[in-house]
Amino acid sequence: MAAAARTPRARRRTTGDGTHAGRDSTLADARAGTITRSGTRRAARSATGRAKAALVQIHHGDCLDVLPRLEPRQFHFCCIDPPFNTGSAKRSSRSGEQLGYRDSFGGLDAYIAWLRPRLLAIHRVLRDDGTVLVHCDWRASHRIRVLLDEVFGERRFLNHLVWQYGLGGSSPRMFARKHDDLLWYAKGSSWWFNAPRVPATSQRLKGQTKKATDVLEVPSINNMAKERVGWPTQKPLALLELLVGACCPPGGAVLDCFCGSGTTLVAAARLGRSAVGVDADARAVELARGRVEAVCLAD
Numbered sequence: 001m002a003a004a005a006r007t008p009r010a011r012r013r014t015t016g017d018g019t020h021a022g023r024d025s026t027l028a029d030a031r032a033g034t035i036t037r038s039g040t041r042r043a044a045r046s047a048t049g050r051a052k053a054a055l056v057q058i059h060h061g062d063c064l065d066v067l068p069r070l071e072p073r074q075f076h077f078c079c080i081d082p083p084f085n086t087g088s089a090k091r092s093s094r095s096g097e098q099l100g101y102r103d104s105f106g107g108l109d110a111y112i113a114w115l116r117p118r119l120l121a122i123h124r125v126l127r128d129d130g131t132v133l134v135h136c137d138w139r140a141s142h143r144i145r146v147l148l149d150e151v152f153g154e155r156r157f158l159n160h161l162v163w164q165y166g167l168g169g170s171s172p173r174m175f176a177r178k179h180d181d182l183l184w185y186a187k188g189s190s191w192w193f194n195a196p197r198v199p200a201t202s203q204r205l206k207g208q209t210k211k212a213t214d215v216l217e218v219p220s221i222n223n224m225a226k227e228r229v230g231w232p233t234q235k236p237l238a239l240l241e242l243l244v245g246a247c248c249p250p251g252g253a254v255l256d257c258f259c260g261s262g263t264t265l266v267a268a269a270r271l272g273r274s275a276v277g278v279d280a281d282a283r284a285v286e287l288a289r290g291r292v293e294a295v296c297l298a299d
């Protein structure tokens with residue numbers, strides 16, 4: 001495919017079913033960029049005028065400000081990895097430099113109060129058959145689940161996935177914490193799912209694959225890994241590809257409004273989904289843009 005085009009303003013959006021939203025968009029603020037997987041607008045259209053290529057838009061700003069400017073009911077899958085309320089400053093995994101984002105909210109109540117309006121804003125932009133997945137850990141998963149029950153409804157709970165990542169230390173005082181929690185909720189009574197396949201572990205199925213369960217064993221990114229870009233909380237592309245492939249239909253639309261270094265956006269672009277990313281930190285947006293462009297240029 002031709003080289004990727006990057007335009008200074010977002011020109012078009014693709015809705016979930018592949019049709020164009022049409023006009024120049026007001027959400028295309030001056031800081032937002034649009035990256036297509038194909039070289040020209042024309043190449044992104046099929047004979048019927050439907051979009052074939054994945055589009056990725058990345059916005060710089062607080063998602064609470066950006067989300068209300070997006071059209072409602074457009075995303076099939078929102079996958080977020082917000083700050084975990086660790087209480088510590090984030091440093092670059094490469095330079096050790098302190099990074100802009102605040103991961104301290106002055107307690108769990110304040111953290112939940114901060115997250116609530118952002119989840120409500122996500123609810124608005126999800127399609128009626130859309131789903132949201134919130135990546136969190138032991139610090140707040142119990143409270144975020146209650147919050148998701150409140151915003152999406154208890155009956156819309158789909159899965160509590162466990163991402164078992166392996167790396168890290170041990171503790172002499174308790175079992176070592178080696179997983180994160182991924183809470184998956186639907187907006188309505190139907191949603192899209194394509195069970196991912198993972199290598200089978202039993203002797204009987206040796207060398208074959210089986211449907212993934214709610215425990216996902218994906219190694220975290222080690223410090224020397226080629227995919228590491230320096231963002232301290234970067235998640236492995238393999239995990240995001242598994243999630244996007246399972247939860248967003250081909251050609252559908254993905255949102256990550258805490259996109260960090262852009263792992264979800266890269267996964268979406270590689271899998272032929274369109275994506276919108278938002279991050280409050282300018283350096284994260286720059287990293288994400290670079291990663292998405294590299295995917296587009298590789299085509």
Ligand SMILES: C[S@@+](CC[C@H](N)C(=O)[O-])C[C@H]1O[C@@H](n2cnc3c(N)ncnc32)[C@H](O)[C@@H]1O
Nearest residue numbers: 062063081101233234235258260261263279280
């Ligand atoms: C845990 S990191 C996401 C890492 C990402 N999954 C990756 O693979 O690189 C959380 C991100 O949320 C961003 N953030 C914090 N508050 C935000 C807000 N109000 N709106 C948008 N982004 C925010 C931070 O700058 C940070 O990049």
